[in-house]
Amino acid sequence: MRTAPILSWLLSGLAWMPVAGHAQQGSSPGELPxxxxxxAVPVGGTHxxxxxxxxxxxxxxxxxxxxxxxxxxxxxxxxxxxCHAPEGGGGMGPxxxxxxxxxxxxxxxxxxxxxxGRPNGMPSFxxxxxxxxxxxxxxxxxxxxxxxxxAVNEPPASKQxxxx
Amino acid sequence: xxxxxxxxxxxxxxxxxAALAQVDGPMGYLFTHGPAADPATRLNWGxxxxxxxxxxxxxxxxxxxxxRRRPPLxxxxxxxxxxxxxxxxxxxxxxxxxxxxxxxxxxxxxTILTLSAVAAPHREPSLTLEVTAHQWWWEVRxxxxxxxxxxITANEIHIPVGEPVHIRxxxxxxxxxxxxxxxxxxxxxxxxxxxFAWLQADQRGTYRGQCAEFCGSQHAHMALYxxxxxxxxxxxxxxxxxxEAGTPQAPQAVxxxxxxxxHCSVCHTVRGDSAGAAGRLGPDLTHLMSRSTxxxxxxxxxxxSLHGWVANAQAIKxxxxxxxxxxxxxxxxxxxxxxETLK
Numbered sequence: 271m272r273t274a275p276i277l278s279w280l281l282s283g284l285a286w287m288p289v290a291g292h293a294q295q296g297s298s299p300g301e302l303p304x305x306x307x308x309x310a311v312p313v314g315g316t317h318x319x320x321x322x323x324x325x326x327x328x329x330x331x332x333x334x335x336x337x338x339x340x341x342x343x344x345x346x347x348x349x350x351x352x353c354h355a356p357e358g359g360g361g362m363g364p365x366x367x368x369x370x371x372x373x374x375x376x377x378x379x380x381x382x383x384x385x386x387g388r389p390n391g392m393p394s395f396x397x398x399x400x401x402x403x404x405x406x407x408x409x410x411x412x413x414x415x416x417x418x419x420x421a422v423n424e425p426p427a428s429k430q431x432x433x434x
Numbered sequence: 435x436x437x438x439x440x441x442x443x444x445x446x447x448x449x450x451x452a453a454l455a456q457v458d459g460p461m462g463y464l465f466t467h468g469p470a471a472d473p474a475t476r477l478n479w480g481x482x483x484x485x486x487x488x489x490x491x492x493x494x495x496x497x498x499x500x501x502r503r504r505p506p507l508x509x510x511x512x513x514x515x516x517x518x519x520x521x522x523x524x525x526x527x528x529x530x531x532x533x534x535x536x537x538x539x540x541x542x543x544x545t546i547l548t549l550s551a552v553a554a555p556h557r558e559p560s561l562t563l564e565v566t567a568h569q570w571w572w573e574v575r576x577x578x579x580x581x582x583x584x585x586i587t588a589n590e591i592h593i594p595v596g597e598p599v600h601i602r603x604x605x606x607x608x609x610x611x612x613x614x615x616x617x618x619x620x621x622x623x624x625x626x627x628x629x630f631a632w633l634q635a636d637q638r639g640t641y642r643g644q645c646a647e648f649c650g651s652q653h654a655h656m657a658l659y660x661x662x663x664x665x666x667x668x669x670x671x672x673x674x675x676x677x678e679a680g681t682p683q684a685p686q687a688v689x690x691x692x693x694x695x696x697h698c699s700v701c702h703t704v705r706g707d708s709a710g711a712a713g714r715l716g717p718d719l720t721h722l723m724s725r726s727t728x729x730x731x732x733x734x735x736x737x738x739s740l741h742g743w744v745a746n747a748q749a750i751k752x753x754x755x756x757x758x759x760x761x762x763x764x765x766x767x768x769x770x771x772x773x774e775t776l777k
């Protein structure tokens with residue numbers, strides 16, 4: 271019984287630590303989202319009724335051109351292209367260059383899909399790649415669905431620039 | 435005259451014998467080699483003999499009745515056709531029905547006895563295998579007495595001769611059916627349900643099996659082999675399979691291992707691999723070279739097949755989960771030379 275307050279005190283201390291670290295390091299790419307955040311991310315996107323809005327977990331490499339280039343290299347070297355085709359056009363696996371995401375298109379959802387694998391052929395890369403590399407891959411995959419006019423390191427363009 | 439009469443049956447029997455020899459191919463279920471299949475095979479032959487006999491007897495009687503002629507009866511005095519005299523024809527119906535009833539009842543009892551004979555082995559099997567059906571290959575697990583003591587292989591089941599073997603069947607995706615015709619009947623493999631089958635081989639040999647329930651585009655290329663060995667040879671095989679893979683030594687195999695880790699390890703397991711190749715989607719490759727075929731019987735396991743399969747499995751088995759690999763020729767040769775170290 272006496273351990274409970276101590277435990278909660280310890281936990282609250284732990285909960286503050288990453289925030290403190292964040293304050294110190296700013297938004298440096300070394301700061302990866304924690305597992306507790308990721309496990310709360312709904313994956314699936316096919317549930318009826320619709321789930322709560324996706325909790326936004328930011329990808330530290332989302333706007334980092336060198337990380338995106340590394341993600342692109344991983345996309346080829348890990349043979350993602352075998353199923354999703356170069357540039358993510360799709361083949362055996364679903365295309366990644368459109369706006370349809372079977373298991374969600376938010377960075378954290380893409381991260382979890384790569385991490386855990388998905389039914390019907392998507393393997394889990396949890397043993398093959400460190401989290402850091404999966405976030406880089408996620409950043410690259412997110413660029414595939416942007417139109418060529420949009421530079422990868424710019425925010426998504428407004429409506430008028432995309433469609434003819 | 436007598437010579438041509440003697441030739442006629444020979445002329446009929448030769449093609450029949452040739453046809454029977456054809457029937458006894460790898461999937462020929464008319465000749466079986468184990469107690470899980472033999473009662474059903476005897477029943478099969480017996481019912482076939484009865485059916486042939488019934489057809490011949492009925493055809494002969496119909497021919498006899500249609501060819502038989504009676505002299506026409508003289509018309510009656512009043513000009514009407516004469517009444518048919520009762521010649522006792524109805525007794526044929528009673529006799530025929532009685533014979534059919536006895537034969538059908540006998541067949542029913544025989545069938546029920548056969549079903550109970552193949553339902554379970556006559557003694558408790560010493561070995562239980564777990565077979566998981568995937569689109570389109572078979573995953574095979576041998577468990578030891580301790581829980582972590584498990585050996586996984588694919589598409590090739592080894593069993594000791596003369597021992598009943600229990601098989602626990604599960605499906606990873608759709609409905610399949612486990613069928614090794616020379617050793618037993620079909621058992622459906624249903625997702626979400628565990629079914630059991632048993633086999634026993636009375637002769638050494640390699641018996642071909644096949645998925646027997648349409649399960650998708652590569653259903654026809656979902657074969658497995660059951661290798662029945664003497665118990666000492668079987669135990670030696672099992673011990674060899676339990677061993678972990680060694681570290682590649684030759685330079686080409688070492689660079690092939692790097693390619694394997696980046697391109698293959700996410701789906702394939704090599705037990706004991708230094709880089710931790712532990713994928714679960716594809717077959718366990720720890721002792722790949724000990725198997726006689728690859729891709730569930732699609733190709734013989736040799737250097738050429740491995741090159742073709744690794745380079746572009748989609749061209750060989752379209753729809754399989756194995757993606758096309760965009761490998762340079764050097765990497766392809768290297769990865770195959772690494773695979774060939776997995777003895």
